Amino acid sequence: MELDVGMLGLGVMGQNLALNLADKGFTVAGYDAWPEPVERFSRASSAGTVRGFHSLPEFVASLSRPRRIILLVKAGEVVDKTLAALTPLLEPGDTVIDGGNEFFRNTERRASELGARGLRFFGMGVSGGEEGARHGPSLMPGGDRAEYDVMQPMLEAIAAKADGACVTYVGPGGSGHFVKMVHNGIEYADMQLIAEAYDVLRTAGFSNAELADTFAEYNRGELESFLIEITASIFRKADPEGAGALIDVIADGASMKGTGKWTVQQAAELGAPVPTIAVAVDARVLSSSPARAQTRVLPGPVPAAAREDRAQLESDVRAALYAAKACAYAQGMALLRMASDVYGWSLNLSELARIWTGGCIIRARFLGRIKEAFLRTPDLSNLLLDGSFQRELGERQAAWRRLVAFGAEHGLPLPAHASALAYYDTLRRERLPQNLTQAQRDYFGAHTYQRIDKPGSFHSDWAGEDPANT
Numbered sequence: 001m002e003l004d005v006g007m008l009g010l011g012v013m014g015q016n017l018a019l020n021l022a023d024k025g026f027t028v029a030g031y032d033a034w035p036e037p038v039e040r041f042s043r044a045s046s047a048g049t050v051r052g053f054h055s056l057p058e059f060v061a062s063l064s065r066p067r068r069i070i071l072l073v074k075a076g077e078v079v080d081k082t083l084a085a086l087t088p089l090l091e092p093g094d095t096v097i098d099g100g101n102e103f104f105r106n107t108e109r110r111a112s113e114l115g116a117r118g119l120r121f122f123g124m125g126v127s128g129g130e131e132g133a134r135h136g137p138s139l140m141p142g143g144d145r146a147e148y149d150v151m152q153p154m155l156e157a158i159a160a161k162a163d164g165a166c167v168t169y170v171g172p173g174g175s176g177h178f179v180k181m182v183h184n185g186i187e188y189a190d191m192q193l194i195a196e197a198y199d200v201l202r203t204a205g206f207s208n209a210e211l212a213d214t215f216a217e218y219n220r221g222e223l224e225s226f227l228i229e230i231t232a233s234i235f236r237k238a239d240p241e242g243a244g245a246l247i248d249v250i251a252d253g254a255s256m257k258g259t260g261k262w263t264v265q266q267a268a269e270l271g272a273p274v275p276t277i278a279v280a281v282d283a284r285v286l287s288s289s290p291a292r293a294q295t296r297v298l299p300g301p302v303p304a305a306a307r308e309d310r311a312q313l314e315s316d317v318r319a320a321l322y323a324a325k326a327c328a329y330a331q332g333m334a335l336l337r338m339a340s341d342v343y344g345w346s347l348n349l350s351e352l353a354r355i356w357t358g359g360c361i362i363r364a365r366f367l368g369r370i371k372e373a374f375l376r377t378p379d380l381s382n383l384l385l386d387g388s389f390q391r392e393l394g395e396r397q398a399a400w401r402r403l404v405a406f407g408a409e410h411g412l413p414l415p416a417h418a419s420a421l422a423y424y425d426t427l428r429r430e431r432l433p434q435n436l437t438q439a440q441r442d443y444f445g446a447h448t449y450q451r452i453d454k455p456g457s458f459h460s461d462w463a464g465e466d467p468a469n470t
Contacts, residue, residue, distance in 0.1 A: 002064035003027040003051065005154065007072065008082065010037035010052070013126065014072035015044065016133035017099070017158070022049040024157040031059035057089055066093040068151065072126075075102040075258075083110065092118025095147055099126045101259050104174030104181065111143060111173065120147045125170075125180020127360035128160065136160030138360035139167035140183070140352075142176025142345075162358025163368070170352070171345035178266075178339055179352060182332050185263030185277040187227075187362050188256070189328035192280035192416040194231055197317045199412055200403065203303045204313055208245045211235045214314060222322055225364030253288035256281070263335070272338040274331040275423050276324065279415040301411040313406070319399035320417055326393060327420035329370060330383035337381070350374035384427065393424065 007018040010032040018028045018041065028050045030041040035054060042052035053059035060067065067090060073082055079098060086096070096119065098107060107123035114121040125140030126133065139159050141148055148169045156165040170176045201211055212235035219228045239246045260281045267274040286292070333349055340347035353371035357363055373386035383389055393400075404421055407414035426432065438449035439462070448457040 001027070003029040003062050004064060004068075005029070006031065006059060006063050006067065006069040008032075008059070008069055008086065009072035010041045011072065012130050013099070013133045014070075015041050016130055017070065017072065017126070017137070018050060019044055020134055020136070020158045021154070024154075025049075026154060026157075027051075029053060029059050029062045031056060056085060060086070060089040065091065066095065067091075068095045068097065068154075070097045070099050070124075072099045075100045076106070079106070079110070083114070087114060087117065087119060090119055093120075095120040095122065095151075097122040097124050097141070097151075098177075099124050101125075101180065101184065101257065102177050103258075103262055104178040107142075107174040107177045120144050122147065122151075123174050123177035125176050125183065127180065127183055127356075127362075129361065132160065132359045132361075136166070136359050138355050138358065138363070140170050140176045140179045140355070141167065142170040142172065142174060142179070145169060145172070159355075160359025160363075162363070163354055163371075166355040166357065166359045168348070168351045168355050171340070171347055173343065173345065175340075175343070175345040175347065178343075178345075179336065179347070181259050181262050181266070182336055182339075183356065183360065183362060184259035185267075185274065185335075186328055186332040188260040188263075188280040188284075189276045189331075189416060190225075190227055190325060190362055192283050193276075193321055193324050193328065193420075194227060195283075196407075196412075196414045196417055197321050198231070200317055200407065200414070201314065203410065203412060204310055206310070206314075208235045208247065218318060218321075221318075222365065223318065223325075225366065226361060227364075254284040255288065256284050260284075263332075266339070267335050270335065270338045270342060272331075272335040273423065274335055275419040276328040276331055276416050279419045283413075283415055301409065303410045303412055316399040316403045316406070319396040320403040323393050323396040323400045323424075324417045324420035325366065326384065326389055327423050328416070329366070330389075331423065333370070333374075333383050334381070348374075348378075349380075350378065382427070384424065397421075397424070 004026040005021060006029040007014050008031050010030050018030055021028050030038065030050060031053045032038050038052040038054055041050060044050065051062065053062065071079065071082065073079060079102065096114065102123060104123065111121040120143065122141055122143035126137050128137035136159055139155055141155065155167045159165040159167040170179050198211065201214060206214065212232050215228055215232035219232060234247055235245065237246045239249055260277065264274060264278045264281055336347055336349060336352065339345065350371050353367050353374060357367045369388065370383060373383060373389065374380055377386065380386060384393065400421055404414055404418050441447040442449045442459055443462040446459055448459050451458060
C-alpha cells in the first residue's frame, strides 16, 4: 500500500516523531542511511503502520502522491547532500519538510532551489526533545501557506495540546526556522538564569535535597515550567557509579550546537538588543575555555559558605529569577517583531507564545501571560510595557537588585541576572550617557551628532575653545 508520510532520518527525534504519527493513524515510511536505525524503526510498531526502507528509491516509491517527506538529519551540509540524493526521485507538487535546527537563510535558499523544480520546501521548528517528539512537540512550520493548509490536520494531530494544538502557520520563507532559533535563544537565557539561581543557593549552603525542594516549590507558583520541573528532579538523582548526587560529579563546561549563537548574530544584524541571551552564550563558551585553569589565580572574594538569612535569600532568588526571565522573553519577542517587520513575515506574537505553552522546552505558565499581553496589544513594542508585567517587575526589583549585589559582593558571576537588570534600567532611564558616545564619535571621526533642542545633524570643532573659559 502507499504510505501517508515519509520520515527521512531515523535518529532519536526522527523515530519518535514517526511513531507519534503512527499513533495518530498515519502510515509512515522510514529511511536512514545506516541499517541499524531502519531495523530498530521497523521493530518499533506492532500495528503495522510503519515500514523501514534501506533503499532511498524504494522509500520514495512507497509514498502516496503528492509525497510529503519530513527530514530530520544534521543541519548544514548533511541536509544539502540528502536533498541532492532525494530531489531527483521526487515529482512536482511533492513537499519536503526540514524539521531540524537549521539556519533560516539555508532554508530560504533551499526553498528557492526546490521551488524552481516544482517542489515545495518547508522549514519547521520542532521543540520538545525526545519525549516531545514521541508524545507531542511544539511545531513551528514556515513556508507556503497553501501547503500548510493541506498539512494542518496531520501536524495538529501530532502536536502537543495546551490551549489547542501547539502548532500554527508561522509565516513565509524561513520564518519557521527563525522562530525556532529565537525559541532556542530564549532557552539558553532561561537555563543560564536557573543555573545562576542554583549557584547562589548552593553557595549559601543549600544541600541537594534542599535545592530539590526549593525548585519543586518554585514550580508550584509563577515560575512553573518544564525547565524548573526537571531542575528539581536533577538534584534528586543519585550517582549510578558512586555515592552522592549525580549533579556533583558532572563537569561544569557546557557545550552548544549553534542556535543560541545564531540568535545573537541575527539580533546584531537587525539591531535588536538581546543582552541576556548573549551572555548566556558567552557563559557556555567561558565555562569550556581552557583559560579558566590559568585564570583561577585572579584575586577576588571567596564566596561565603553560609548565610544567616537563608529564607530572605531564597525569596530574593525566586523574585529575581521571575523578573530576569521576563526580560529574557521580552528580548526574544522584540527580536521576533523586528525580524517580522524587516522580512515582511507578519508574525503573530500572541500565537507564537500560545504554541510554546506546551510540548516545547521553554513551556511555562508564564507564556500564557505573554500570549494575553500580545493579544491585548498586538503592536506592543516590548513585553515589559504591558501593564501586568510593569507591576510585577516593579514589585520584584528590590529583590532583583539585592541578588545582583549579593553576587558582586561574594564573587559569584550572575551575568544573566545582571544583564537583564541593566536591560530593564536602560529601557526605563529618561536620559542615557550615549550623548557622550555621540560626542566622542564626532570628535574622532566627524560622524555628527543630534541635539535635544532642534532637529538635524551637527558637527563641531572639538579642539576649539573650552566653553568654561569663555
